[in-house]
Amino acid sequence: MSSNNNHFTKLSTAGLLISLGIIYGDIGTSPLYVFSAIVGHEVIQTDLIRGGISCIFWTLTLQTTLKYIVITLRADNKGEGGIFSLFSLVRRRAKWLLIPAVIGGCALLADGIITPPITVSAAIEGLLPLYPELPTVRIVIAIITGLFLIQKFGTSLVGKGFGPIMFVWFGMMGVLGLTYIVKMPSILLALNPYYAYKLLSTDTNAFVILGAVFLCTTGAEALYSDLGHCGRPNIRVSWIFVKTTLVLNYLGQGVWLIQHDGQLLGHQNPFYQIMPHWFLFYGIGIATVAAVIASQALISGSFTLIAEAVRLNLWPKLKIIYPTDEKGQLYVPSVNWLLWAGCLGVVALFQHSEKMEAAYGLSITVAMLMTTILVSKFLKARNVPKYIIWVFLAIYISIEGSFLLSNMVKFVHGGWFTLTIGTILFSVMWAWHTARKIRNRYVKFVEISDYFPILKELSDDESVPKYASQLVYLTSANFDSEIESKIIYSILQKQPKRADVYWLVHVNVMDEPHVKEYEVTSLIPNKLIRIDFRLGFRVSQNVNLLFRKVVEDLVKNGEVNITSQYKSLNRHKIVGDFRFIVLEKILSRSHNLSFYEKFMMNYYFQLKKVSISEERSFGLDLSFVTVEKVPLLLANPDEVELNRIRR
Template structure:
């Protein structure tokens, strides 16, 4: 699947509407957060140095690292930390650690984006209409509630206005900024990195300033995550316009503050640079931009979790596709958790300045993890070891400095996002390690040894026909081996006579949109192994896929099936009979010999499976043709007890 490869006005508008919501709304709170470091006191060094640091952070971190370097690490046009991981995961097993940590921290810190942007926008109304904190909280929660409710209907209708609205937003940023720069042209000096370096060296609060400055680039990760929706060239071209608009707005806020050097400013300079008559329409535009930023975060979270599920890094959750665009997913459980998290954060912090004090800590960890994966990509895939080392050293130093600065936010509320990230990491650890434990003790048998058993079972007329097509899902990627529990289910546990036996394996590929399959014959015209190679962004509709494959095999005469005359539409050669899927549900046996920790992990994973989406729903199987069989997991030989007869 290729998305927006060509550059057009429409594709540029799509890029503006999707990619820049988070980073584009940063002028709402960055300068205000910087002022609060010195309790609102305006000084020449703080303003010139702060604006300089913002400009160079946008240049080094966003432009060079993400736009120029990271966007080149695309996976068949797709981006994001999990897409990057799939490119390098075969090179070293330990790379799963930065992928998991990066994904979890991105989700956790992203939860605070909607509250901080929407609250910052609504607070602008205070300049013309005094609103109590309680009133602002009610307005913000109402907006967020409507936004999350709309997710189930898809975002196509809303998405069509995103691009034009973001054009209006960035033009507004540029005009507001350049008007103020004309009032104090001396602010242009902030482009010189000297002022930023001087501020960091001389200011006793340089660490806190750096933490505020970092807020200008928190949305840089979204540039990479949304690559698949827009394409590289569209992001490259639109970023020029976006960066110019952002820089001029920061310069404009700086110019306005420089004219008031020595004063104490408690209000948000973003709204103070607006003409009084424009504050209400400006706040409305800012609120819409904040909603767009929130929407980008929400859809990004859906995509991130969907990819993690397909890569077996996260428990299976129900995934829906509300629009025709299959690249856009809706995950009800994630939507609900994000909504609850956003509302609780609004109620806890209440004011945007309190949210800013907690914002950014976890995303620095995400950026560090991306740097690790990116350096490995350049080392192994691009075969440029020297460049990989240089990129790793340069950006690790920059991001480690930002991480150190943001660590001071831990007490002020940063612990909230760290706790959320920690919970997500633990959840993924349970899921991944639980799989490792099960695979370690899984028992496989050579299925080719059971050819006679299949024929004997088929010839046993005492058994009723269980199904025309009997289907089992297997984790074995070798068609000659199958789980012993499947063999036991067929031949021992209520022997199941069928006309055809199908053993289906789903392999998630490193490419996003692969849709392939291969067939191996176990018993000619009777038993077959099918492996579906599906991309990590492809919906797994096994029921439909299997029907299509069997139709192909009937047409190629690899299987012989003659529809009965009484069947409706029996003249249709595509009829392949009825289906029955047998899904084996694992339960932990009391006979298993596991360490306490492994037992806890296995039990917890089985509990999570019960609470999340069922296998039949996940694989898109019609529940009316599914039979669930419980299978005990017995790990270890167990103690053999011998009884003595005494009668």
């Protein structure tokens, strides 16, 4: 955690406001549509409303408060949270933990496609009672498009206003709820868990209702994902205020609904019905801004998630831009426009928030289940007693399993959409990871010390034309005693490459998020030097800049001489030229691979076509880079049967 961000993560008024603005958008806008989803097309009944309030309150208590606020926030990876940060904490405990991490990450990304349309649509549709002919779909498309257009400029300026706006939003919800609670104080009895039990055990639509209730906690993952932006104390304290205002608003909506016992809800939204008529226009305006803020949080979260996946080698290399100096601010153009297209697809497909509710919640339930699995492993790593871990698993797999089964009812009504998106994303992550494992299997390493004499002789051999003064190779060898045989082949055989100094650069992605370290090993003094970068999974891998910084430090300390050895240039102390060599592996022959491996490798190479190149992903200056294609699999002459004809 950088020191300049510490004042935001410690408990403070500014930190509390930032927490309100960044992390509660999704969960904070759920009162817009939760009760509409619970009642649906059924006749309003007092038991349904009391049971619904009880279910909402205990879901927020058990799922959001206990699981996320109390337990999951403890899984702090050097100040960072989120499913990939959690995976980085526990991945050494078992290889199979990659599966829940990838499934959870894909489910969160799929959720990011449907959250902006449903929150913005639910807000804008509040205007329909005033303007029945209002083209809500066009307005929603315009707002969402505008939101994605501004992403490239960064959101730090807008973000400063998020906290106060969300404070007004939550305050408004609490006051509106209270105005109805005073009319019927007995509604507070609905918080009794008995009403939830009674509803779920007697109502024939219990599964459908449970799926609707789940919508009240869909933003819980954001609490953990944005741990690094706000800090644990600020999240925990601000949640007390947020939960109080949410519960008050749900209770107020419950009073209005009970007042209309025996009627059909129709197109009325209880959230807007508890507003005074004179306040409706202002309330809808505040709701729309809150919906945009909620959407912004999901979009920013998606960028962070993809950037982490790229660094963890779970996603193709993408262009990542840092529009501002603010920590955590990044922009991924390709993901931005894919999300935009997905959001517009949701709006075009479902048109209204009522229909979107049918598709919402299924993927996020899957993400929560995956987090439960990873948190249980984290608790085990922290030596928490086994019986407590088993109790934790039993409670939350039961709760989230029930929510998942209830949300499966939504599959045919639109849940298939987010599940399909999630499956496509999973296939990309899995293919990228699997192909990397296959490639690594065919990388042959040799002892670098065996080549010290010949490399030194080649460097001094003036009969060989000089290829570059400083020649730099990116190596995947984890140990400084090894080197890929293909690098030795490139230097000595493919085209003998004489250089004054050979450099080997290795990037090791660390489990800690923000670490920036390097180590220098002089293998042959002033002839062969290896630099090992240890970069956190949230650090930009701008190797060109990092390498230059290290070389400057080495020159300053007198550890290396990069002055050109050409006599005319050396006399004037001119710095020698640098050239990077990137070895690109191609699949030239694959009959040693199984059908599954061939399929994965072909999928991987198709993905490589749309991803940015290795040299661009490492931030190398393309004017100083040579890309050499090398086969992934070399043909073995012993396998070839050939008869010679003698005359």
